[in-house]
Amino acid sequence: MAANTPDKINYHYNLEFNPLETYDPDDASKAIRDYPSFKQPFYGNNDVTGLDASHGTHVAGIIAARRGNGRKDESGALITDGIAPQARIMSVRVVPDGDERDEDIANAVRYAVDNGARIINMSFGKVFSPEKKQVAKAFEYAASKGVLMVHAAGNSSFDIGDNGHFPCRFEMSDMVKKHWIEVGSTTKSFKRDEYVSSFSNFGNQEGKAKIDVFAPGSAIVSTIPGGGVASFNGTSMATPHVAGIAALVLSHAPEMTGAEVKELLLDNVQDYSDKTVLSPDEHYVDFGSLSITGGEVSAIKSLDALYNE
Template sequence: MVKDNYDDFNDKYYGNSNISAGDVMHGTHVSGIIGASRDNGVGMDGIADNVALIEVRTVPGSGDEHDKDVALAIRYAVDHGAKVINMSFGKPISPNRNWVEGAIRYAQKHDVLLVHAAGNDGEDITGAPNFPTQFYGPNNSESFDNVITVGASGAMQDDLVAEFSNFSKTDVDVFAPGVQIYSTLPGKDNYGSLSGTSMASPVVTGVAAVIRSYFPKLTAPQVKQLIMASVTKINFPVINPATGKRLN
């Protein structure tokens, strides 16, 4: 449809300018969580009030993101001044993983933080990445320091790990609110609630934007470490979404 040669990574001038084609609810909702106008008495408040958003239409409304599109979207955002990139998408297989890893290195070189949703399969993704991932190299032994992976949390103790959220002691860095999040929807003055790690990721993206706006000299890895070090520690067992049993 967009007339690109998928096997040629240098073929990057394809697509069209119609960002409203297909379903735009997901991206609209995510954007509102990050940067909807605050304190105006309309709808809801975004996380960050000193942020500019660049919309890069990367994934069709029905999903099925291509590695080429993801890699080129990251590079496009970096080249156009993004300091934090929200990635509310993911998949279990990455046929051209090297293209995406190259784009992550490009973002790393330009001090850009990437915030990625952990995925909505309710599974332990240790050793089974939800791509794109921060891990690379033989047996995924290396890790990018500019990628933070986010799981979804609920408001109550029993759904503190949302029943749909992927989780991992090593592959998920933080959890953020992702259950029944109220945000912008397509159309004038239209708002509603959605759930998913796609909603949790922009919460962290918004926090990262606030940090980088107040402390612009902090590097992307420093912002990641600051977020991870300042989370609320949980001292009680939570329910494992994969088994329904409590775990520490």
């Protein structure tokens, strides 16, 4: 992803942008109110489409698109088979555009948990979090219920240990850390100069925020609204690969907690820790220096371990 896309210029960096204006200000059921509250979390509506649902639909398709659904690319190959088509998707729209607001994130996490979510896939992040303690409490609530949280590491090509990137589980409780997976992005190429997505954040410094594992996130074809397909890039595309494999594991072993699923997935990655790669900040390094596991998530290895442990 380019550093300054039109969306970032129009929304992320635009001090005049008001997310409330994405809905009719005279509509009492608008998705975001002026002053959301942690003590009064019940607001919003059932409009998960908003101005554009392409991002969320693409993520959902990576996880749960129906297999053998007939969608093909120009070569005739099927391109939208979901990793866990039996999974049920709960769409919770939190960010209309621009940076997400902490109150909305915290309330959305609690809403998802209270309505039965086992895995929360998160494709948001920002460099400043004024209410991060309240957000941390929401994630602690999710962890207390055994929910697995899978979070995109971000698309700024930097080490998250040296740069602010919230939500940051590094600053949260040990219980949250046990239920949290931070995901970076790789490409379909295994060449050392191309393997790690150039936009992906990374990190494996001692005592600092870290990435757990990598997953494919470049040129990922998945579903978009209206019955179509499209190719997107981003750690947002890598994260649902991990969440999808987690859902696949839970379909075989529904009694597992989020912490147990995390342990299974991270103990059974495709290990490339000794592979020399070009890092997103343009240094040749061992792949193992970019994440805790030094590997890419593996459905085959995880399920094999599940049945042969």
